[in-house]
Amino acid sequence: MGVIGEKFKKNEVYVPDVLIAARAMNSGTELLKPLLVTSGAKAKGKVVLGTVKGDLHDIGKNLVRMMMEGKGLEVIDLGVDVPTEKFIETAIADNADIIACSALLTTTMMEMKNVVDKVNQSPLAGKVKIMIGGAPVTDNFRASIGADVYAPDAASAAEVALEICRG
Amino acid sequence: MNSYERIKAALSHKEADRVPVYPILCGITRKLVGATYKEWSTNAEICANAFIKSTELFDIDCVVTLIDLSVECDAWGQKLMYFENEAVRPDYSDCVVKSLEDYKKIIKTDYRKSKRMMMHMEVCQRLVKELKGKKPIIAFVFGPLGVLSMLRGQQDLFLDIYDDPDSVKAAVKEINETLKEYVAALCDTGVDAVMLDTLFASGSIMSKKMWIDLESEAVKELSEIISKKGCLTMVHNCGRNIYFDAQIEAMKPAAISFLYPPDDCEDFYECKRKYGDKTTLIGCVTPADATFGTDEEWDRQCIEQIDAMAEGGGFILATGCEYPANASFERAERMIEIAKTYGRYTNLKNKYAVLQA
Numbered sequence: 324m325g326v327i328g329e330k331f332k333k334n335e336v337y338v339p340d341v342l343i344a345a346r347a348m349n350s351g352t353e354l355l356k357p358l359l360v361t362s363g364a365k366a367k368g369k370v371v372l373g374t375v376k377g378d379l380h381d382i383g384k385n386l387v388r389m390m391m392e393g394k395g396l397e398v399i400d401l402g403v404d405v406p407t408e409k410f411i412e413t414a415i416a417d418n419a420d421i422i423a424c425s426a427l428l429t430t431t432m433m434e435m436k437n438v439v440d441k442v443n444q445s446p447l448a449g450k451v452k453i454m455i456g457g458a459p460v461t462d463n464f465r466a467s468i469g470a471d472v473y474a475p476d477a478a479s480a481a482e483v484a485l486e487i488c489r490g
Numbered sequence: 491m492n493s494y495e496r497i498k499a500a501l502s503h504k505e506a507d508r509v510p511v512y513p514i515l516c517g518i519t520r521k522l523v524g525a526t527y528k529e530w531s532t533n534a535e536i537c538a539n540a541f542i543k544s545t546e547l548f549d550i551d552c553v554v555t556l557i558d559l560s561v562e563c564d565a566w567g568q569k570l571m572y573f574e575n576e577a578v579r580p581d582y583s584d585c586v587v588k589s590l591e592d593y594k595k596i597i598k599t600d601y602r603k604s605k606r607m608m609m610h611m612e613v614c615q616r617l618v619k620e621l622k623g624k625k626p627i628i629a630f631v632f633g634p635l636g637v638l639s640m641l642r643g644q645q646d647l648f649l650d651i652y653d654d655p656d657s658v659k660a661a662v663k664e665i666n667e668t669l670k671e672y673v674a675a676l677c678d679t680g681v682d683a684v685m686l687d688t689l690f691a692s693g694s695i696m697s698k699k700m701w702i703d704l705e706s707e708a709v710k711e712l713s714e715i716i717s718k719k720g721c722l723t724m725v726h727n728c729g730r731n732i733y734f735d736a737q738i739e740a741m742k743p744a745a746i747s748f749l750y751p752p753d754d755c756e757d758f759y760e761c762k763r764k765y766g767d768k769t770t771l772i773g774c775v776t777p778a779d780a781t782f783g784t785d786e787e788w789d790r791q792c793i794e795q796i797d798a799m800a801e802g803g804g805f806i807l808a809t810g811c812e813y814p815a816n817a818s819f820e821r822a823e824r825m826i827e828i829a830k831t832y833g834r835y836t837n838l839k840n841k842y843a844v845l846q847a
Binding site: 334337338339342343346377379381382385428429430432433458459460461463464467468476 | 579652695778814816
């Protein structure tokens, strides 16, 4: 998936190609899982991922999950329409490194600010990085709400997430 | 000049009195008549009145009837979800196409049996009655591949393109047979143009080759019908790296409404140089920026778009996609004011002269 991610960033492969590659990778991973467990292989970091409250779009989020898993990160995918509290509870319970929020609508992207504000008021403040992305989201928007990272595409999201987890 | 003359000049690649402007005010117009999103998107009278009100309150130069992307899929019985303050969307947990086998269900249907398509038709009729000759009216139609994605869900559709491309292509063809009659009827209402949304002709989704293989022939047929009816074809595509060349080849659109520079251009200046004589450019202010940032940043974006693409006409200042439905109107008003002041061609000519000197 690392190779696919690079090609995706360079517009050499596209969303349908990534989905097919991810499906193949998942089939392979299912076969290898028992061996990985017995060998004690560890994830390189942990990400809590979801589409924010009020937003039911999931393809972008799913691409991010596929790319992150391809980088060896553990992803806890909360799905779509995720309340802020759920992001925070899960990140605390699972000791996550990153909370990654997706939104496709201008009507729901402001929910990301809510996530940032609530994280800052929680025990996670300063301990977890908040990553945002989605079609209407920009780096200017990230700066305006105080999130840590904006990722313009799924491959970049995975790369930056890995960097964060590596410290 | 009135809006008709101004838009006509832009489409003829001539400089009007000023840059025409349209901040794609659609769902937000519901606020002008005190309607919920559900009321606005299901009641033709409310919807048309809201659009008309927007032309009375704001100095916009045209109207685009973008209600939402779930209008056409209603013809195949797609279950939809309605909200008070958000656009209608399909219930993807209950898609019409649930498996590869289900593609057989997608056959040509009678658009007149679809409440939503007929509602859109009535909106166009009402707008023509009230605005014809005052503001150009542009009917908005989702392309056949887009409609299929609403009946299947995008992710599954993309996998199906690999698993069973023939079934996908057959369904696109059947949908298009319906859309051909639908766009012909929309043209008959007296609208000036039909804007086809070709969402998938974009590097953020699929390759150019794949789009050409899946949809270009279908949208070509639609544009030929629109042309035969004496209307103009326009294109909307707010994806990244969109395929101007392939879409111009297929549809010869009078205008393209877009948000990001095309796949073969570094920036909007290059887009103007490369495509400015082939089609009118509509855009490309980031709509989400209407909801945050400073007024100055917003104004600067509007001015940058004018600087990059207005010279010689062939440009309409607009947001690159629909203006946020829950934002305030304030930034839209600022954009309109910038078109009316900074965007006056007498002012711009002086600026061009200085730049050339």
